[in-house]
Amino acid sequence: MKLFETKQMNILQYESKIWATADLLRGCGIKESEWPSFMMPFFALAMIESRLVRMFDDLKKEIGEDAFAKIHKDDLYDLIKDKGQGYNIFIFEKSQSLTDICKNDKSFEIDFDAYLKGFDGETRDLLGVDASEGEKFLDIKGVITKLKAKKVLFSYTKLWAEIDLKPFNNSEITTLEEHIKRKWADISAETAGEQYTPDDVIALIAEIIASKIEESDTLLKIYDCTCGGGNMLFGVEDRINQKFKRLTQTYGQDWNDALYALAKIESRFRPDSKIEHGNTLVEDKFYNEEFDVVIANPPYGVSWKGYQKDIENDKTDRFKYLPSISDGQLLFMQHLISKLDSVGMGVVVHNGSTLFSGDAGSAESNIRKWMLDSDIVEAIIQLPTDEFFNTGIYTYLWVLNKAKKAHQQDKVILIDASKKFAPLKKSKGSKRKEVDEVNRLDIVATLNAFQDSDYSRVFEKEFFYFNKQAIMLTNIDEQGLTFEEQLPLVKDKSGEMKRVSSIKLPPIKIAQCDIVLTEFSITKYDTLQYGDLSNYYMSAIKPLVSQFDYKEHPLVITTQDSKYYYDADQETLIKESGSTKEALGCGKIIITASYKKATKKLAERIEVIVSLTADYQKDYELIPFHKDPATNQSAIEAFMARYVSKPFVFLENVVGVELNFNKVFYKPEILRSVNEISAEISVLDKALKKLEAELAL
Incomplete structure (x- = not known):
């Protein structure tokens, strides 16, 4: 672990150097909100080149310098192509890098264009080298056009050429990428409703998953349906690989062009990782796959109106109910559940609305009821506020598990981890706290102990159910007449x-x-x-x-x-x-x-x-739920007899589900006694009288 942390610190020294490239953008009048679109394609270039050079060097060592020198160009191309990590004529055939391209400012533009076109077709597509219409992904062509107009293309490219990532492995480069993407997310206006997942939350999710899996010779398939640039997907995989020898395979899908391109590029340098482009809710690119582990941090409070008809006409049977069109979080939740294999588990990040939005009988309530009825929810963990980079709200981890242990079945544990954090020495945007390693391990231990503690409570799942009993009241006058x-x-x-x-x-x-x-x-x-x-x-x-x-x-x-x-x-x-x-x-x-x-x-x-x-009046009463139907009906009738004095008839009863952390963990403020307050007033009164006496002198 110490070695990993040391290497991580080494590569993070490049964070400030990479971010310094934005100084040139600022100097030529490019708005801060546009910086990510200018930085992404060049950061991708730096990552691709460093990894291709590293792969090329490893290939030479594997074959041997003398044997390598005798390989025909066509055979070399086939060897590299089999690696599936990309190709570049300048790197592999001319032994030239971006640094070499930038040595001659006179021929730079011609050489840079040839360097970009020297990549294989997929890399050119992801970078947007030949982009015209349709999907442009990282759109380096558009960025180059704008930099040329500002007359800073050469100087900007040269800054990126000085960033040498060749000494670092895939995991280390991923760590750097996570930090850079976090800063992009913090300033980009395009991330409304989308929360970049910070490292400490990724680490907590990985710890939770690691606590549920075992060493095995079977492949562990990990899936993120809103993978963005892949920071959470690959971050979880790397942490799992540090703890287990078990082989892993990652699957991800995202419809943001630039973030998908970054994740796709990253995936090519990982064993058999599969990243697809598109809207998961409309077109599931892994429709015939099931997974051991699902993870996601889907966008909060984002409307799905733009593809409403597609969702309503979906034929996959993954959406049991359709939530409010203003927030698609529970659509993603249902999709993820449909992707779990028979013993799969998952961790999903949501805001609080998924816990309590929607009245009994609403789609949101019905989705929660369906999840609890299916006994797939093991835990819900409330994280501290100020945990994410561009929001201060409470967020929650839903822990899903289709292989709950016997003592966990038909039960859910709520964990209030809102106080389990360490303050950051320096704020990162809205992020002022982190769930440090000590607290992470404590949370995971509490989850697996699955019992009541100072900050956890275990409940029968029906605890979260309630009756919404409709009645028709007959109003009466002062004499009790109707x-x-x-x-x-x-x-x-x-x-x-x-x-x-x-x-x-x-x-x-x-x-x-x-x-x-x-x-x-x-x-x-x-x-x-x-x-x-x-x-x-x-x-x-x-x-x-x-x-x-x-x-x-x-x-x-x-x-x-x-x-x-x-x-x-x-x-x-x-x-x-x-x-x-x-x-x-x-x-x-x-x-x-x-x-x-x-x-x-x-x-x-x-x-x-x-x-x-x-004078009839329809009314509703919210009444605690009992899983035994006869007991439940008796409880409803007893409630009515106690609290409803007017004549009424029963109408429909709808069972709702709500998970209320405040209700469970609320601690009333302890008020001071009257004697204590009186004594304090007496002291103040004496002090005032003393001051008045001194003023009178």
Whole structure:
């Protein structure tokens, strides 16, 4: 480990030198947010050349200098091609590097163009050497055009040529790449919603995975569906390889052109690594593969509206439910679960919304329920705030496991690792903390102990379930009466006696404050008689009726023999006949109006209907869940009996799932005693009096 850390420190000395190339970009007026697009292709050049030279030197040693010198050019090409790491005419046939190209400023542009075109076809595509339309990946051609216009192409290329990475191996170069890409992510405006995974989180993920796997002669397949530039995918692989002799193979996919190109270039210098370009959610390039380990840090809060139809028409059966279109995190989660083999495990980084967004019955809640029902969630680990480079929010590791041990089955452990960090001596953007090695090992030990501790709790999975019980309340007045009791009973088609839904009144006048509807037809009680009925209905009656509110303002319905109105103080309908007032119970006054064209039997008219109905109100109660159906129903009924006093009927019950860290780990602030506060006030009071006395002197 010490040797690895020393080598890591050696290569990180180049970080400042690489970043110094941006000084030239700043000097010629290139915006900071554009620096990554100028630096990426040249950093890729430095990585490719160093690795090709290293591979070439190793090949010479393997074959022997004398034998190597006798190899025909075509045979040499085949030998190098078999390595699958790329080819360059200048490096392999002319023994020239980018440094040599930069020695002559007079012929530089011609030589540099020939050097770039001397790469194999795939490398040229990834660098964007011949890019015109469509995918440009690193678009070095476009960058060169801009640098030429600024008249700094030669000086900029020369700076990169001075960065010699040849002494370092693949893993060490990957470490440097991770640090450089982190800085790019920190300044790039294109990374909104995408969080670059810092080294310490990658190390924690690797430790978790390492604790779940064993030495074996079988291949360990690791997959990242949003691999970006490959920092997490390759970082986890390197750390696994430090701990195990087991062979590993990495698979990744990303749709960001430049980051994909960086990951693809990196993959060529790793044993049988496979990186594909494209949107994982729309086109899974590894549709026929399953994996031992899945990892990902998918974008947070990013809309999938742009490819909504593709997701809705997906035929792979990987998406059980479709979450809110504004955030695709749980789409990636479902995809990753579908990629696990029968005993696979995974670690996925999410923000807090995946824990609690969406009400019971929503897609988000249903996805969480499906995951817990499937018993695939082993743990959720809350990381400290200020852990990621461009956000200060809490983030969470979901630990998935399809081979949970017997004592873990149907259970989930929550680990509050929000305090398990060491402060950085110097902030890196928004990152002010890191989960250092001591804390990483402690977290992993807590995960595998799978028991309650100061910062962990184990729960039956049903602990996170809850009933959202819908009920239809019948509101009552101050006397406990409801208008429902006034509704007549009639036989329905089956012969069962049921109450009608309302009683219709024959009004001769409807009034609310100074708003009055009058002149009802004597022969048709609910019809208003006016001149131009169609225009009058649209301009006056329709907007007027929509304003009527029987609770906010007194609304009086006058019939031939009575008046009806709602008494807000008693919350009841009143029927007033002469000097007699009768409370009818809590109910509603509903007024509707509609325009009717003339028919053969009826004239053109405006029909106004007044109905008295019971005051029904749909409501929901959130009630703890029990996995036994009979116990669950009894608990619901006991809850209703205790907390709901109005008449009601049960409607649908929906089971939701929410994982609430605050609820589990909340520690109330311990308030000081009254005596302690009084004593402190007394001391302050004496001090004030002393000051007043001194001022009076």
